[in-house]
Amino acid sequence: MRNWIVAASVAAVFVMGMGVGYGAKREPAPANYHGQDAREAAQVLLDIALEQAGKDGSWERIGVGRVYYLGGFKAEGQAIFDALLAGKHxxxxxxxxxxxxxxxxxxxxxxxxxxxxxxxxxxxxxxxxxxxxxxxxxxxxxxxxxxxxxxxxxxxxxxxxxxxxxxxxxxxxxxx
Missing domain, CATH: 1.25.40.10 (Tetratricopeptide repeat domain)
Structure with missing residues (x-):
C-alpha cells in the first residue's frame, strides 16, 4: 500500500510539473541556437517570437510573418497574414x-x-x-x-x- 502511495505521489508531481512546463512561456536561450542547424535555430526562435508578439500585436505578428515568409517558411508566414486579414484589422x-x-x-x-x-x-x-x-x-x-x-x-x-x-x-x- 505504501509503494502505491509513493508511486501516486511521484506521478502527481510529474503531471503537475508537466503542466507548469507546458504553460510556461518559452524564452530565447543559447541552447536554441548554439550549435544548431541554422533553419532549426531560426524555426525555434520564430516560434518564440510569435509567442512574444502576442495575439493583439498586428505589427509584431506581421514582422514575424515577414521573417517566416522571406526566410523560406512561406506557408507559416502566409498563415499569419491570412489569420490577421481574416479578422478585424x-x-x-x-x-x-x-x-x-x-x-x-x-x-x-x-x-x-x-x-x-x-x-x-x-x-x-x-x-x-x-x-x-x-x-x-x-x-x-x-x-x-x-x-x-x-x-x-x-x-x-x-x-x-x-x-x-x-x-x-x-x-x-x-x-x-
Whole structure:
C-alpha cells in the first residue's frame, strides 16, 4: 500500500510539473541556437517570437510573418497574414503585408493590396509615393507618375516621399 502511495505521489508531481512546463512561456536561450542547424535555430526562435508578439500585436505578428515568409517558411508566414486579414484589422496591416510580398518579388500579389490600401487612404502622401515607386520599379511609369503627382498635390515638403520617388528613378526600392 505504501509503494502505491509513493508511486501516486511521484506521478502527481510529474503531471503537475508537466503542466507548469507546458504553460510556461518559452524564452530565447543559447541552447536554441548554439550549435544548431541554422533553419532549426531560426524555426525555434520564430516560434518564440510569435509567442512574444502576442495575439493583439498586428505589427509584431506581421514582422514575424515577414521573417517566416522571406526566410523560406512561406506557408507559416502566409498563415499569419491570412489569420490577421481574416479578422478585424487596420488598413496599415494590408499595406505592411503587401510590402512583404513586394520584398519577396511577388508584385502580382502585392499590387492589389497596395491599391486597396490607397483607395482607403487616398491622402497619405508617403504611401502614394512609396506605392508609386514600386510601380516605377515594375516598369509602369505612367501609373507611378500619377501616384507621384497625387503625393505632391497633398504635400511637397515630405522628405520620405521625395526620397522614395527619387530612388525609384534610380532603381532603389523604398526604405521602410
Amino acid at each position: 487596420a488598413d496599415s496591416d494590408v499595406f505592411r503585408i503587401a510590402r512583404v510580398y513586394q520584398e519577396a518579388g511577388e508584385w502580382e500579389k502585392a499590387r492589389p493590396m497596395f491599391d486597396q490600401h490607397l483607395l482607403a487612404n487616398p491622402k497619405d502622401e508617403k504611401d502614394l509615393a512609396e506605392v508609386g515607386a514600386y510601380y516605377l520599379l515594375q516598369g509602369d511609369r505612367a501609373t507611378a507618375e500619377q501616384l507621384f503627382d497625387r503625393s505632391y498635390a497633398i504635400e511637397r515638403e515630405e522628405l520620405w516621399a521625395t526620397l522614395d520617388i527619387a530612388g525609384a528613378y534610380l532603381g532603389v526600392a523604398p526604405q521602410h
